[in-house]
Amino acid sequence: MGKHTKQDSNEIYQERASQARTVRKIVLICLSVIFAIILIGLIGGYTYLSNALKPVDAEGEGNDIEVTIPVNTSTTGIATILEEEGLIRNASLFRYYTRYKNESGFQAGTYTLNTEMDTDQLIEQLKDGRVIAEAASTITIPEGLTLNTVTERLAEFTGTSQEEVFEYIDNQDYVTGLIEEYEMLTDEILNEDIHHPLEGYLFPASYQFEDEQPSIEAVIKDMLNQTERVYQNNKTLVENSEYSFHELMTMGSIIEREARESFDRFEIAGVLHNRLNEGMMLQVDPTVAYAQGEHIYMTSYADLDIDSPYNTYRYTGLPPGPIATVREQSFVAAADPNDTEYIYFYARYNGDIIYNEDYDQHLEARNTYRHEWEEAAQSEDTE
Structure with a gap:
């Protein structure tokens, strides 16, 4: 075996030192480049934000x-x-x-x-709050109401009768004109199985008017305009969906009646999509209540016998149209649901939702908590 001389050791030391200096230079250069990129990004971001917060017409006369x-x-x-x-x-x-x-x-x-x-x-x-004019009247339409209930409120607000409101909004010529005026409306709302063409399309919100008793036309116009805004704001979601806006509004109305919390809206939407994809019946109680034309606390086997395209225990697919007013989030959930494996859910009376992949577990949840709905129904009957 050969022996290392002092000269060999010195050369090795010098080589390693040189390599170390090279590595330090590379690291320093990389850090400098990264710092420069971050600095440029910060400066660019700050410049963009500053400009974006400035007036749209900073150098003009202004409108x-x-x-x-x-x-x-x-x-x-x-x-x-x-x-x-x-x-x-x-x-x-x-x-x-x-x-x-x-x-x-x-x-x-x-x-x-x-x-x-x-x-x-x-x-x-x-x-x-420095406005042009103070509102003389305000009407509030909550989410999840059927058109029958909405028209009761509209009739009282406009000083007309519910029959007059229905005559106005169900008029064939009027509805046809609306289809030509609003991009969101299509011939789908003319389906003969639909109870009322504008069911679900009168957006739930509070509306203010300068008149103490505005016309039906003015109120309906504002409500449709708000729904059109929701459509335009979420047009990309609609275009990317396999369902039409009308179908998404229909699904959204079911979600509205089933869910109380934000998470549940998107999770239930995922369940509905799964059932539709599997060709299963949706089997959701609110559609049966809508088919019956009344509020039902707890769906009975007798209720399920009704022969209606809205009865999702009898017919597959979505019902012909929406069954209630729909908030924007419920519509968005229908268009962009959670990716879930669940195909069953049970809504407790307190609003909690129990999800399952297994049918037997779903039945167990239903049997465990069904008494809550029975007690609520009995309490309502005694009032």
Whole structure:
């Protein structure tokens, strides 16, 4: 075996030192490049955000734009309205900005805003509530109501009768005109099995009017406009779905009647999609109640005998049309459901939902908690 000399050891040391210096240089260069990229990104992001928050027409003369914010409109809804009216550049950024600044308390009403106003000025005016005119009347339509209940409220609000409201909204010529006017409406609503063409299309929200007793036409118009806005805001979801907007609204109305919590809306939507994909009957109680034309606390075997295309215990697929008013989230859930393996769910009286993949376990859950609905029905009968 040969022996290492001092000269050999020194050469090895020098070589290793040189390699170490090279590695340090490479690491330093990489870190410098990464830092530069981050710095450029931060500067670019800050510049983009700063510009996005500036007035849309900072160097122009500015235009006054009349904007109406309905009662109970979410920050997301307000952002969408402002973007559509050309007052902000990006609705998502407006939403994140208000969340970052913890802004809230936006007031409903009709405002005159200007394109020279920056984001902070718009926020302040919407919080201040300086509107063009105070509302003389307000009507609130909750989610999950059938058109029969909605028309009762509309009749009282407009000073007419329920029969007059139905005569107006069910008129064939009127409905045909609406199909030509609104992109969301198609000939699907003319299906002869549908009880009322506009069932589910009158958006649930609060609406303000300058007249103490507005016309049926004015109220219906505002409600349809709101649903059209939901359609336009989620048009990509509709285009990417295998179902039409009408079918998604139908599914959304079922979800609306079954779920109370946000998570459950998307999970139930996943179950419904699974059952439809498997060619199974949906077997959801709210459709039976709609077919019966009355509120049913607990579906009986006798209720299931009704021969109606809305009876999802008797017919496969979706019913002909929506069965109730639909909030935007329920519609979105129908279009973009959770990816789940569940094909059964049971809704308890307290609102909890029990999901199962196995039918026997589903029956066990139903048998365990069915008494809650029976007790609720008995309590209602004694009142």
